[in-house]
Amino acid sequence: xxxxxxxxxxxxxxxxxxxxxxxxxxxxxxxxxxxxxxxxxxxxxxxxxxxxxxxxxxxxxxxxxxxxxxxxxxxxxxxxxxxxxxxxxxxxxxxxxxxxxxxxxxxxxxxxxxxxxxxxxxxxxxxxxxxxxxxxxxxxxxxxxxxxxxxxxxxxxxxxxxxxxxxxxxxxxxxxxxxxxxxxxxxxxxxxxxxxxxxxxxxxxxxxxxxxxxxxxxxxxxxxxxxxxxxxxxxxxxxxxxxxxxxxxxxxxxxxxxxxxxxxxxxxxxxxxxxxxxxxxxxxxxxxxxxxxxxxxxxxxxxxxxxxxxxxxxxxxxxxxxxxxxxxxxxxxxxxxxxxxxxxxxxxxxxxxxxxxxxxxxxxxxxxxxxxxxxxxxxxxxxxxxxxxxxxxxx
Numbered sequence: 458x459x460x461x462x463x464x465x466x467x468x469x470x471x472x473x474x475x476x477x478x479x480x481x482x483x484x485x486x487x488x489x490x491x492x493x494x495x496x497x498x499x500x501x502x503x504x505x506x507x508x509x510x511x512x513x514x515x516x517x518x519x520x521x522x523x524x525x526x527x528x529x530x531x532x533x534x535x536x537x538x539x540x541x542x543x544x545x546x547x548x549x550x551x552x553x554x555x556x557x558x559x560x561x562x563x564x565x566x567x568x569x570x571x572x573x574x575x576x577x578x579x580x581x582x583x584x585x586x587x588x589x590x591x592x593x594x595x596x597x598x599x600x601x602x603x604x605x606x607x608x609x610x611x612x613x614x615x616x617x618x619x620x621x622x623x624x625x626x627x628x629x630x631x632x633x634x635x636x637x638x639x640x641x642x643x644x645x646x647x648x649x650x651x652x653x654x655x656x657x658x659x660x661x662x663x664x665x666x667x668x669x670x671x672x673x674x675x676x677x678x679x680x681x682x683x684x685x686x687x688x689x690x691x692x693x694x695x696x697x698x699x700x701x702x703x704x705x706x707x708x709x710x711x712x713x714x715x716x717x718x719x720x721x722x723x724x725x726x727x728x729x730x731x732x733x734x735x736x737x738x739x740x741x742x743x744x745x746x747x748x749x750x751x752x753x754x755x756x757x758x759x760x761x762x763x764x765x766x767x768x769x770x771x772x773x774x775x776x777x778x779x780x781x782x783x784x785x786x787x788x789x790x791x792x793x794x795x796x797x798x799x800x801x802x803x804x805x806x807x808x809x810x811x812x813x814x815x816x817x818x819x820x821x822x823x824x825x826x827x828x829x830x831x832x833x834x835x836x837x838x839x840x841x842x843x844x845x846x847x848x849x850x851x852x
Contacts, residue, residue: 463529494850497588499507500605502852505547505564505833510791511550512806512831513539515824517836519552519560520806521567524832525795527808527818531567535560540581541787542629542829544847547604550833551590551847553579559592559600561607563831571607575600577625581639581827582669582847586632586651593626593639599647601654611654615641618762628671628679629709631844638677640666646679646687650729658694662687669709669749669844671717673731678704678717686719686727698734702727704745709789709843710799713752713771720746726759726767728774742767747785751848753792753840758799760786766799766807768814778814781806789829789846793837800826 509521509530515538536556537788543552550564555578561570575807576596581594590604599613628640635639636657637649648657661763663684671678676697677689682705688697705720711718716737717729724746744763751758756777757769762785780799788800797809798819802825808817832838835851842849 471499474545474617482490493580497603497610499588500547505545505548507565507833509546509833510693510808511543511552511564511833512798512800512826513541513543513552513554513828514804514822514826515540516822517554517824518822518823519543519550519562519567520820521550521564521833522806522820524808525675527806527820529820533560533562533567533569538824540580542845542847543831544583544585544600544850545831545833545835546585546852549604551583551585553581553583553592554577557594559583559590559602563566572811573600573602573607573609580627582629582845582850583633584630584637584844584850585852589651591632591651593628593630595625595627597625597641598837599626599630599637599639599649599654613649613654613656615643615645615647624665627667629844631670631672633672638670638672638679638691640668640670640679641686642666643650644681644683645668646677646689646694648677648691649764660687660689660694660696664705667707671710671712671844673712676731678712678719678731680708680710680719682707682722684721685725686710686729686734688731690719700727700729700734700736705712707747709749709845710842711750711752713807713841714772718750718757718771719754720748720750720759720761724761725776726750726757726769728757728771740767740769740774740776747787749789749843749845750790751790751840751842751846758790758792758840759790760790760796760799762786763799764803766790766809766814778815780807780809781818787827789843789848790838791830791832791838791846791848794839795830797828800828800830802826806830
């Protein structure tokens with residue numbers, strides 16, 4: 458099968474264009490007139506019992522697949538491509554598409570509950586905290602919505618005031634200790650108050666930030682296309698350390714047991730000391746790495762543009778079993794007690810035996826699978842996940 462051209466390279470031209478499109482729904486966003494609602498009641502938890510794994514596709518569908526067989530339980534059709542990873546919370550599954558919309562669906566049936574439209578395509582995967590849902594858009598704005606109704610709470614617009622022009626928010630947000638962290642294509646990492654949407658701090662890199670931040674023990678870790686990995690103080694944005702690779706760092710970091718795991722376009726997966734940034738080990742794949750890693754039970758699960766899915770010893774970087782797909786891999790994997798799920802640009806979602814790498818089932822969509830899979834039953838998930846994946850953010 459002919460190797461599929463790099464998704465991110467083919468998209469970057471459109472990603473860096475500032476759109477002038479405005480929302481057309483009743484929830485119109487007007488800079489300077491945006492409502493700010495500070496009091497939000499936290500909904501009661503709601504268990505989703507459907508044994509399904511959810512994944513989006515470039516064919517415009519969100520699929521709910523049986524975890525044991527890969528059979529389709531239900532599908533939802535968006536207006537166009539789904540690249541954003543889904544997120545499950547309060548009995549709902551949230552997904553976004555390039556049609557500018559964020560959708561809230563009943564996780565058991567796929568029935569649409571509400572829709573919110575931004576001013577441009579959405580690549581960012583949403584995050585939820587305190588009854589609020591946060592998502593970035595290519596219109597350059599970070600939105601806060603009520604998780605059950607989609608009501609607009611506030612909008613952070615970096616193009617207003619002294620913050621500068623944002624050029625889109627491809628990065629996925631993470632919410633920790635009342636702050637929302639997100640990277641921008643204006644080369645900036647932002648920390649925004651989760652309740653009010655006010656800017657707390659900003660940190661300037663030398664390249665656009667597609668990488669999604671990860672927060673651990675008071676430190677924000679994030680990559681940049683300037684070839685660097687940054688560790689910043691979560692409260693002030695002051696740098697703790699910087700590590701230079703030989704290629705753009707568009708993948709998102711994962712932190713586990715004192716180490717930062719992150720891939721680079723130089724073809725290497727790095728393990729760095731979380732406290733000092735010094736390299737612990739480096740594993741070379743021979744092809745750029747845009748997929749983000751998951752760490753579970755001492756194993757790093759990661760993939761490369763060479764179409765190979767790897768398992769590496771988290772302590773030493775020594776390779777275990779591998780699995781060859783037929784195209785590039787950008788999807789972040791999902792790990793359970795017995796299976797690993799990973800999407801590929803060959804249109805397939807694979808369910809692999811976690812210990813041997815043997816295929817248990819495979820599902821073919823009609824488009825690339827860049828979206829990361831998530832489980833309806835998050836308690837079955839194991840491991841530490843990057844922010845780009847909705848798996849680690851399920852409630």
